[in-house]
Amino acid sequence: MPAEFEPHDGCYLVWPERTDTWRLGAKPAQEAFAAVATAISTSDPTTVLASSRQWEHARALLPPEIRVVEMTSDDAWARDTGPTFVVDSTRSERRGVDWVFNAWGGLEGGLFFPWANDDLVAAKVCELSGSRRYRAPLVLEGGSIHVDGEGTCLTTAECLLNRNRNPAQSKDEIEGHLRSYLGVDRVIWLPLGVPFDETDGHVDNLACYLAPGRVMLTWCEDPANPLREVSYEARRVLEASVDAQGRSLEVVLVPAPSIPSMTAEEAAGIDRTLGAKPRTGGDPLAASYINFYIGNAAVVFPLIDPRHDDLVQELLARELPGRRPVGVPAREILLGGGGIHCITQQVPAVGV
Amino acid sequence: MPAEFEPHDGCYLVWPERTDTWRLGAKPAQEAFAAVATAISTSDPTTVLASSRQWEHARALLPPEIRVVEMTSDDAWARDTGPTFVVDSTRSERRGVDWVFNAWGGLEGGLFFPWANDDLVAAKVCELSGSRRYRAPLVLEGGSIHVDGEGTCLTTAECLLNRNRNPAQSKDEIEGHLRSYLGVDRVIWLPLGVPFDETDGHVDNLACYLAPGRVMLTWCEDPANPLREVSYEARRVLEASVDAQGRSLEVVLVPAPSIPSMTAEEAAGIDRTLGAKPRTGGDPLAASYINFYIGNAAVVFPLIDPRHDDLVQELLARELPGRRPVGVPAREILLGGGGIHCITQQVPAVGV
Numbered sequence: 001m002p003a004e005f006e007p008h009d010g011c012y013l014v015w016p017e018r019t020d021t022w023r024l025g026a027k028p029a030q031e032a033f034a035a036v037a038t039a040i041s042t043s044d045p046t047t048v049l050a051s052s053r054q055w056e057h058a059r060a061l062l063p064p065e066i067r068v069v070e071m072t073s074d075d076a077w078a079r080d081t082g083p084t085f086v087v088d089s090t091r092s093e094r095r096g097v098d099w100v101f102n103a104w105g106g107l108e109g110g111l112f113f114p115w116a117n118d119d120l121v122a123a124k125v126c127e128l129s130g131s132r133r134y135r136a137p138l139v140l141e142g143g144s145i146h147v148d149g150e151g152t153c154l155t156t157a158e159c160l161l162n163r164n165r166n167p168a169q170s171k172d173e174i175e176g177h178l179r180s181y182l183g184v185d186r187v188i189w190l191p192l193g194v195p196f197d198e199t200d201g202h203v204d205n206l207a208c209y210l211a212p213g214r215v216m217l218t219w220c221e222d223p224a225n226p227l228r229e230v231s232y233e234a235r236r237v238l239e240a241s242v243d244a245q246g247r248s249l250e251v252v253l254v255p256a257p258s259i260p261s262m263t264a265e266e267a268a269g270i271d272r273t274l275g276a277k278p279r280t281g282g283d284p285l286a287a288s289y290i291n292f293y294i295g296n297a298a299v300v301f302p303l304i305d306p307r308h309d310d311l312v313q314e315l316l317a318r319e320l321p322g323r324r325p326v327g328v329p330a331r332e333i334l335l336g337g338g339g340i341h342c343i344t345q346q347v348p349a350v351g352v
Numbered sequence: 353m354p355a356e357f358e359p360h361d362g363c364y365l366v367w368p369e370r371t372d373t374w375r376l377g378a379k380p381a382q383e384a385f386a387a388v389a390t391a392i393s394t395s396d397p398t399t400v401l402a403s404s405r406q407w408e409h410a411r412a413l414l415p416p417e418i419r420v421v422e423m424t425s426d427d428a429w430a431r432d433t434g435p436t437f438v439v440d441s442t443r444s445e446r447r448g449v450d451w452v453f454n455a456w457g458g459l460e461g462g463l464f465f466p467w468a469n470d471d472l473v474a475a476k477v478c479e480l481s482g483s484r485r486y487r488a489p490l491v492l493e494g495g496s497i498h499v500d501g502e503g504t505c506l507t508t509a510e511c512l513l514n515r516n517r518n519p520a521q522s523k524d525e526i527e528g529h530l531r532s533y534l535g536v537d538r539v540i541w542l543p544l545g546v547p548f549d550e551t552d553g554h555v556d557n558l559a560c561y562l563a564p565g566r567v568m569l570t571w572c573e574d575p576a577n578p579l580r581e582v583s584y585e586a587r588r589v590l591e592a593s594v595d596a597q598g599r600s601l602e603v604v605l606v607p608a609p610s611i612p613s614m615t616a617e618e619a620a621g622i623d624r625t626l627g628a629k630p631r632t633g634g635d636p637l638a639a640s641y642i643n644f645y646i647g648n649a650a651v652v653f654p655l656i657d658p659r660h661d662d663l664v665q666e667l668l669a670r671e672l673p674g675r676r677p678v679g680v681p682a683r684e685i686l687l688g689g690g691g692i693h694c695i696t697q698q699v700p701a702v703g704v
Contacts, residue, residue, distance in 0.1 A: 052404070052424035052469065055476065067479055070423050072404035117404065124407065127419055128480075 001086045001097075001182040003149030003209055004294045005320065007349035008044045009094075011295065012125060013037050014343070015050035015058045015068075016076035020112070020276035021336045023269030032332040033076065034061050036293075036300055036340055039326040041066050043295030044346070047128075049073065049121070069128060074103070074118040075111075077338060079204065080141030082345035083122040083133065086183060094350045095132045097181045098122035099140040104199050105164035106139075111198055111337065112276040129347065138177045139165040143202035143342050145178070148212045151185040151244030153178050158192045158201030165200075186244040190234045194218065195226040196259070197286035198277070204341045205288040207234060210252060210319045213243060218288045219253035227256050254315060257305035260285045266335055287330075291339025292316070293346075299323045302330030302340050353438045353449075353534040355501030355561055356646045357672065359701035360396045361446075363647065364477060365389050366695070367402035367410045367420075368428035372464070372628035373688045375621030384684040385428065386413050388645075388652055388692055391678040393418050395647030396698070399480075401425065401473070421480060426455070426470040427463075429690060431556065432493030434697035435474040435485065438535060446702045447484045449533045450474035451492040456551050457516035458491075463550055463689065464628040481699065490529045491517040495554035495694050497530070500564045503537040503596030505530050510544045510553030517552075538596040542586045546570065547578040548611065549638035550629070556693045557640040559586060562604060562671045565595060570640045571605035579608050606667060609657035612637045618687055639682075643691025644668070645698075651675045654682030654692050 013033060016022045022029040033048075040046050041063065049071035050058035059068045073081065083096030101119040103110035126133040146154040159165070160174055169177075175187045193201020207217045215238055220227040238249050264281025272278055289312045292301035299316050303309045309327055316325040333339055365385060368374045374381040385400075392398050393415065401423035402410035411420045425433065435448030453471040455462035478485040498506040511517070512526055521529075527539050545553020559569045567590055572579040590601050616633025624630055641664045644653035651668050655661045661679055668677040682691055 056472070059475075059479075067482065069421075069480060070476055072422060120408070123411075124422055127411075128421060130419065 001147045002348040008296050008346045009349045010045040010347040011040050012078050012345045013048050014073050014076040014078045017054050020271040020273040028332040035328045039300045043298035072117045074115050077342050078345040079143045079342045081118045081121040084142050085348050091350050096126040098133050098135045102139050108164040136181045143204040146208050148209045150212045153184040153187045156190045156193045156201045156203045162200045188241045192230045194286050196284040198337045213247040214250045216252045218256045218290045220256040254289045255308050257287050285334045291341040293340050293344045299325045303327040353499045354700040360698045361701045362397040362699040363392050364430050364697045365400050366425050366428040366430045369406050372623040372625040380684045387680045391652045395650035424469045426467050429694050430697040431495045431694045433470040433473040436494050437700050443702050448478040450485050450487045454491050460516040488533045495556040498560050500561045502564045505536040505539045508542045508545045508553045508555045514552045540593045544582045546638050548636040550689045557643050565599040566602045568604045570608045570642045572608040606641045607660050609639050637686045643693040645692050645696045651677045655679040
């Protein structure tokens with residue numbers, strides 16, 4: 001699996017629609033997703049997947065350079081339902097890993113039921129892009145892994161070892177699948193993800209690779225914030241780790257925003273259904289600046305807190321030179337339970 | 353618009369599903385469509401478009417070299433709902449003409465209601481294939497036109513001038529649209545299509561181009577068959593016509609099968625719904641050997657009548673040398689109201 005900072009042939013997103021995830025008939029979320037897709041399309045060829053019901057509306061809202069392809073899904077998290085694309089050693093062919101998807105925990109804490117359409121998204125994207133496909137015998141979402149493209153995978157035990165994912169498999173077996181399907185030699189296990197993250201601690205809200213040997217970590221020093229312990233512990237593990245190439249890791253800290261929460265008015269705009277987790281005013285939102293997308297020419301990052309947004313933009317410009325940082329208001333995506341990275345899936349380049 | 357016998361980059365089909373068109377839950381039709389798609393896939397890169405409900409089943413039934421892409425439709429006639437692909441004079445770019453679709457006659461004799469999904473198929477196929485699109489201000493189905501690729505279009509007045517298509521447009525205006533959108537200089541108007549054809553006489557069941565200047569015509573000498581007058585009159589018009597290049601046309605005759613009809617048992621397997629035309633045992637079927645698909649390396653033609661099938665195969669082998677004639681049992685497609693040509697849409701090659 002190439003790292004996200006390596007060249008891309010494209011990017012996929014899924015159009016948000018379900019009214020028990022997205023408030024006000026998903027209209028504010030659609031505007032936010034359109035802004036993210038538009039920003040990415042200035043950098044990577046972009047495809048948005050929209051249901052039959054929403055295809056015309058998505059086509060109307062998105063700029064013409066974005067391809068809009070019909071696809072049924074249960075929700076709009078391309079990172080977690082799309083294929084994880086891998087390449088061969090000569091980068092001449094791309095294939096898709098199609099992980100088993102259970103809506104972040106199945107019947108034990110999963111976020112909605114049923115999830116059969118989402119579990120088909122990876123296979124359908126592979127068909128679309130003419131990629132051969134591996135169906136992996138592992139419940140996994142793309143947001144729970146990050147790789148450096150040189151043999152190292154970063155993940156969290158909270159998610160991958162959660163009993164609502166692969167209870168019958170040992171840590172060694174799970175790590176074995178990561179090695180086989182991602183082509184990595186070393187897995188670095190961080191203990192916990194960001195507090196209140198409904199994904200059971202996806203790594204893509206906590207830490208990510210900026211370059212081989214260089215990891216960015218969300219950082220909190222506020223003793224009243226439960227993230228403090230998590231980020232301290234993650235830093236300790238990262239600084240004690242050696243990657244697949246034998247390197248120690250440099251850790252770059254990015255400030256965590258103070259924990260935002262859903263307002264009662266926002267919660268009131270979300271449909272209550274039997275199939276989805278209910279939302280209430282005051283629910284904390286797992287906001288993190290780490291949840292950005294690294295494109296060929298742009299880094300699309302979430303605008304969360306005016307006190308930090310500019311500093312984050314400067315940090316990304318410094319850390320990812322040659323890429324234009326583009327901030328996009330992310331609150332409507334946060335309200336649905338994720339961030340910009342969660343709604344994207346890069347297609348690594350082949351034949352370069 | 354390049355002729356069908358020119359090189360293709362691919363072919364699209366739509367997976368049959370609606371149970372008020374296709375008997376027995378569409379299972380026999382799906383088998384027939386799969387056989388057609390499989391035959392074409394040996395010749396042209398083939399994509400089958402299937403609804404969310406049928407995607408998995410279509411994927412399971414079709415060979416892996418066929419791409420299966422999700423798309424919602426109202427029925428399965430890619431010729432009539434797909435885009436008509438055109439190319440520029442240097443064959444460097446391909447664009448799609450997206451005709452207005454009204455289910456072969458709208459509320460005045462159309463075959464089902466509603467048809468909004470079918471009217472979106474052309475736009476969605478253009479997106480998929482990355483083709484720019486012209487929305488033409490004309491109700492037209494692809495089966496009502498054939499071109500020689502050198503400036504001539506063949507059509508029938510019965511269909512194109514039918515008041516259930518474009519009642520507010522004169523013949524000159526309609527011909528003007530054909531000239532503009534297909535890039536043709538001459539339109540040859542045949543008066544009537546094959547009797548009992550529910551499309552109001554699509555030319556693709558009556559006559560087609562084998563090469564510039566060379567037209568194949570379904571031919572009937574049985575005075576008891578209403579096709580006799582139609583085919584005689586079509587021959588008279590064709591032989592009196594001059595094409596865009598100033599050539600007279602050579603007419604190659606292919607025998608018409610005797611008119612088959614739907615059995616009562618077959619009709620009983622079709623759902624009765626408010627939205628679709630009811631079917632009855634004894635309904636005549638508009639069978640024609642003309643309704644074949646010319647691929648790069650194969651001609652896929654309908655097996656209709658064992659008394660003629662072999663002769664047709666020999667005729668096609670002689671007339672379209674270098675292409676393997678492949679006969680596919682067509683009765684299940686005929687029961688739905690069309691033939692092999694009706695369920696296909698070629699993608700002319702560019703950059704060759």
